[in-house]
Amino acid sequence: MSREEYTDCCCFVCVPESNYAVVQNMGKHSHLVGSGPHFLWCPFEAIPSGGLMSLRVRQLDVDVSTKTKDNVTLTVYVSVQYCIHRGDSSVDLNSAGNEKGAPLFDAFYSLQDVRSQINNYVENVVRGAIPRMELDDVFAAKDTLNAAIRGQLNERMKTFGYDIRQALVVNLVPDSRVASAMNEINAQARVREAANYQAEADKIIQVKAAEADARSKYLSGAGVARQRKAIVEGLRSTVTDFSANVKGATSQDVMDVLLMTQYFDMLKVMGTTGSGGTLFLPHGPHSVHALREQLSSSFIGSK
Numbered sequence: 001m002s003r004e005e006y007t008d009c010c011c012f013v014c015v016p017e018s019n020y021a022v023v024q025n026m027g028k029h030s031h032l033v034g035s036g037p038h039f040l041w042c043p044f045e046a047i048p049s050g051g052l053m054s055l056r057v058r059q060l061d062v063d064v065s066t067k068t069k070d071n072v073t074l075t076v077y078v079s080v081q082y083c084i085h086r087g088d089s090s091v092d093l094n095s096a097g098n099e100k101g102a103p104l105f106d107a108f109y110s111l112q113d114v115r116s117q118i119n120n121y122v123e124n125v126v127r128g129a130i131p132r133m134e135l136d137d138v139f140a141a142k143d144t145l146n147a148a149i150r151g152q153l154n155e156r157m158k159t160f161g162y163d164i165r166q167a168l169v170v171n172l173v174p175d176s177r178v179a180s181a182m183n184e185i186n187a188q189a190r191v192r193e194a195a196n197y198q199a200e201a202d203k204i205i206q207v208k209a210a211e212a213d214a215r216s217k218y219l220s221g222a223g224v225a226r227q228r229k230a231i232v233e234g235l236r237s238t239v240t241d242f243s244a245n246v247k248g249a250t251s252q253d254v255m256d257v258l259l260m261t262q263y264f265d266m267l268k269v270m271g272t273t274g275s276g277g278t279l280f281l282p283h284g285p286h287s288v289h290a291l292r293e294q295l296s297s298s299f300i301g302s303k
Contacts, residue, residue: 022051107161
C-alpha cells in the first residue's frame, strides 16, 4: 500500500514489511505501529499523509558544481546511502520511539523533505573542501572527501533520526576543455618518454656499430700485417733455398727471378680479369731490370 492510501477514513490498515506508520489521534501524535495488520479507532485515529515510513536503505545522487583552488570548474557526483535510525531492532515500536527526540519520531516530525536537506548538506561540504585543493589533489583525495562528507552528514542527520551509511564520490568531471588539455598533456608526456627510449636505443645501436667497426678494422689490420709478414718470410725462405741449391746465384739474382715472376703474374691477372680498358706498359726483360733498379733505389733512399 502506498502512503496516499492511508487516509483519515481507514480503520483497518496493513503496514508492509520494513516499514512503520505514524498514528495520530485527532491531529496529535499517538503512537507508532510496525509491519502487519492494525486497527485504528475511527474517526479519531488516522495515519497522516506521508506517515508510512520506510526502514530500507535509500540512495540519493547529488551533483555539485564548484571550482578548485587553481580555478578549474569541476562537477562532483556524490551518492549518499541513508536510512532511518532504528536503534535496537528488537524493541517494540509501540513502546519505543514515541517520544520526541527518538529517531523514529524525529524522522517523521523533524524534516519536511529529507532528500533536499541531505542534498544541501552535501553541497555545503563539497563547496567548502574542493576550493582549498588543486585539481590534481582532488583526484588523489577522493577517500578523504568521502570521509569528510559522511562524517559531517552523519553528525548533522542524527539529530533528525537518520543514519548516513555511506557517502561516495563516484565521479569527478572537469570542464571539457580542461579534460582535453589534461589528456593532451598526458599524451605528450608519453610521446616524450617514447622519444627518450628511442634515442637511447639509437645511441646503443650507434655505439655498438662503432665498436664493431673498430674491432673489424683492428682485425683487418692485424690480418694485413700477418699477410705481409708471411710474404716476407716466404721470400726470405725462397732466397735462402735458391742460394743454397743453385751454385753461384746471389740474392740479387733471386730477387730478379721473383720480380719477373710477379711481373708476369700481374700481366696474366690484368689480361684475364680486366674491365675492358687498355693499359700500355713497357714489356721485355729490360723492363724487369729497370723495375728492380727503381725498387732498389727507392728502398735505399727511404733508409
